[in-house]
Amino acid sequence: MSYDVELIRADFPILERRVGEYPLAYLDSANTSQKPQVVIDAMVDHYERHNANVARAMHVLGAEASAAYEAGREKVAAFIGADRADEVVFTKNASEALNLAAHSLGQGLKPGDEVVITVMEHHSNIVPWQLLCARTGATLRWFDITDDGRLDLAKAAAENLINANTRIVSVGWVSNVLGTVNPIAQIAAQAHAVGAVMVVDGAQAVPQLTTKVAESGADLVAFTGHKMVGPTGIGGLWGRHDLLTELPPFLGGGEMIEIVRMTGSTFAPPPYRFEAGTPPIAEAVGLGVAADYLAELGMADVAAHERAITAYALETMQQLDGLAVLGTTEVGPEGRGGAISFTLATRDGLDIHPHDVMTFLDSRGVAVRGGHHCARPLHERLGITASTRASFYLYTLEREIDQLVEALAYTRDFFGRAA
Amino acid sequence: MSYDVELIRADFPILERRVGEYPLAYLDSANTSQKPQVVIDAMVDHYERHNANVARAMHVLGAEASAAYEAGREKVAAFIGADRADEVVFTKNASEALNLAAHSLGQGLKPGDEVVITVMEHHSNIVPWQLLCARTGATLRWFDITDDGRLDLAKAAAENLINANTRIVSVGWVSNVLGTVNPIAQIAAQAHAVGAVMVVDGAQAVPQLTTKVAESGADLVAFTGHKMVGPTGIGGLWGRHDLLTELPPFLGGGEMIEIVRMTGSTFAPPPYRFEAGTPPIAEAVGLGVAADYLAELGMADVAAHERAITAYALETMQQLDGLAVLGTTEVGPEGRGGAISFTLATRDGLDIHPHDVMTFLDSRGVAVRGGHHCARPLHERLGITASTRASFYLYTLEREIDQLVEALAYTRDFFGRAA
């Protein structure tokens, strides 16, 4: 069956909502995605019929809940292309996954060691490394970007950015602002050549691209459930099995232990070593179903739809006088993902602030995000304080893009009239 | 209206389940509680009609989701007796809350400093402090217990356990194994007298007792959603506002920042400072409804029911030859909560291992837990490796206790016959 967006939309109850007289055009999926009915239903069924704690409970409900939780892990592992299910650690979101990486990888860091990130990272892939460097005295270094919003690999090479002192390199796979798809394998090769560990923030990649973590070059990949049609309250860290086996624990508590003695404790093998306390059980059930839902649609088709809708949006949006897209406007597998950030000005050159744009768009049924999108250093690098972002997903229609463009023109003209 | 357990049970769909020919007797609520329909429905409604990311999204759905998330915080804050809603930090579970406490409070610890916990703690209130002491060189010290399973305050005084070197004292409010209710206010006063911070693990207290954190003497209280008829994937840390304001962040990422610069970042005020990344949004909605559900039942009545059912269980269980209850058997507000751990032996003195007990009970519809219940040091202190635990909640019936006792007798006799 071919990819039928209207049919797919019927799976998402919220897409029927209206905002006043307008249909809802939800163009904020890079912020969080909507959920298909099957995902919601799976969690309801879990709570109504199978709820129990996992691992520790061995009665009927406990066995059902444990099996459901581990099935969630297996589905997610298969979806992201992991070699084994026990390479997937469940966390509460991508941010926790990145903090786990920073704490566990970073335990032995010392002054002189270097951690490398990029100026286009989300705050969740910046602050954990800043805190790590503050704790250990290591130095944080940054990839810069080129004017079209790609990583400036030439400058990095010239600066010897990745060198013998580099211990960790952490890079976003797909930018949540620019949509840039970064050359993970290439950077991973550089990192590995100097003995550094390669961490990848896959929060925007896993929902949009066919992800094969085992072949990506990465050692650790963070992702988050709510952006991939799954529930809130769950994310994950994939790690190469041999690396996970070596890493010390981060959060301590029930379930991550082997033997707890008053004199000290030993820890369970991965993934349990990194899952302290009662995990997000119903959420793992929901995320497993979300992964299956995406796999059934076919990630190649999802990605193709994302490219098509992004191309359409780029084309129509750029016809608007006063609208400037940030970063690259090339679409394609190596091109960009489905997030378009832009600035808007009136015909007489007054910048319309993203908040004002957002409020106007909202009043016309169009949900976008305005601000720095948790990427303030990137905005500073681009010389602006904020932008407006429209982001698309597997359920986005061309008609919603049209609604966006119309609302943008109206907004621009409203602010222009005031001149 | 008086407290009508049969009526209340109708709110919990899972309680209709059967195990083979037996009705389900779910006596594992200290492990995780079941969920009333209103809690499940609230999350469904959220996903189907209001789902969006919070704080960062200012469109209609974003405003609805943010309001719902913050309303969840307000309900929970009111339920636990906090002075202000912004004293409640949402985490993924009680374990994360305790790790947050250990990392944020413990940042300045050094050799010579002491952290005090008790031998009856859950691993989640042990391992974070062991890891903290390993990181900082501080010393971990322990309250012992008396033979009837209460904290040995006399021994602690004799040992000068809490002294000028003490920086942090962390104690469970209600033991998940023994049911002991610990004298938090008294220990907090001792901690405060030497300038130490008082942390309380309220995971078992908040679901069962009328909790007034602001009057408890504690500075920080951890709790968890899934044990208080709320969803998995959410817990919380309550903290005195002035203390939270001083504490450094733990997890870094989106939403917990003020300004992120390449040269360093500043952080948001609490509670946001401690909530990195997309929080458990639907879960906060569910937990708010759970808190309201409990408040409507009336926590005084819930606690009274817990005492009554525990008294009934203690009385009938102790009539079984070969059954020995761990800890105190006094019921009452200062007495014990609704978790009863015990050992079982055949008439000829063969110990029946808790796993074997559990498997037999399970086959007769009775769900209990067997093992060390994440409290291995306590079991070692008691000279055993494991126990069986039956635990009750607001929906537990006397008939379920009868079913338990009958199944225990059957199990004992089965293993006895083999002699």
Next chain:
Amino acid sequence: MSVEAMYQEIILDHYREKHHSGLREPYGAQVTHVNPTCGDEVLLRVQLDGDVVADVSYEAVGCSISQASTSVMSDLVIGRSVADALALHEEFTEMMHSRGELEPDEDTLEDGIAFIGVAKFPARVKCALLGWSAFKDAAAQALATKES
């Protein structure tokens, strides 16, 4: 209330031409306030002369609501006693938290009454308060420095 009505002419005028904008010397206190969810920032200075607000100068980035509100605020407080200025802060804040249900007093709030419409958009209330909060903070610090 429509979004168009919320963006009153007064607000857009102040957005286009911010009064008292730019940083000036001398000043008694300087603060930075931020709306972390959206990145709006204001760096604001207050200079007192006795108990009178002699000057308010600032550098701000942000939306039309936060910019215009800061501009209106500076018009209102400069030349007033600190006590009166803080009373205005109170009155403005109360109006913004009224969900648009308060009848604002044009005699005291002057151009500030244009923001009554914003009070109906909870997501934007913070924007309107950014400059005012910064002023309150800076004024308190300037007073404290004076006294010590």
Next chain:
Amino acid sequence: MSVEAMYQEIILDHYREKHHSGLREPYGAQVTHVNPTCGDEVLLRVQLDGDVVADVSYEAVGCSISQASTSVMSDLVIGRSVADALALHEEFTEMMHSRGELEPDEDTLEDGIAFIGVAKFPARVKCALLGWSAFKDAAAQALATKES
């Protein structure tokens, strides 16, 4: 399958009287294996004589399934070549993961076939494998030490 049928007489007999229990010298390797969710623990020693398992001794705490299984295992492997013992480990493990659908071979597994019922209770499979896994681990270590 009923729980009563799972607890075969053989299992209960081995539980009541564990064969080869207790720690003995000499030994080539010693390991501790734990089932962290339930706290079952086994400290197990293996002594090799050439490539024959000369002795297996252990101290274990845990349920009847894990205890009996360890006892049965020691009966089976002592006196056998390491290769044969590891093949038995394979066979037993396969049986335990069969969800009870395999027809176990009494000629090779002897008393071990009593655990086929346990294979139908996924929650208890780990219990039956604890001692066997410890043996495999210790035997490998003992071999390694010998060779190095």
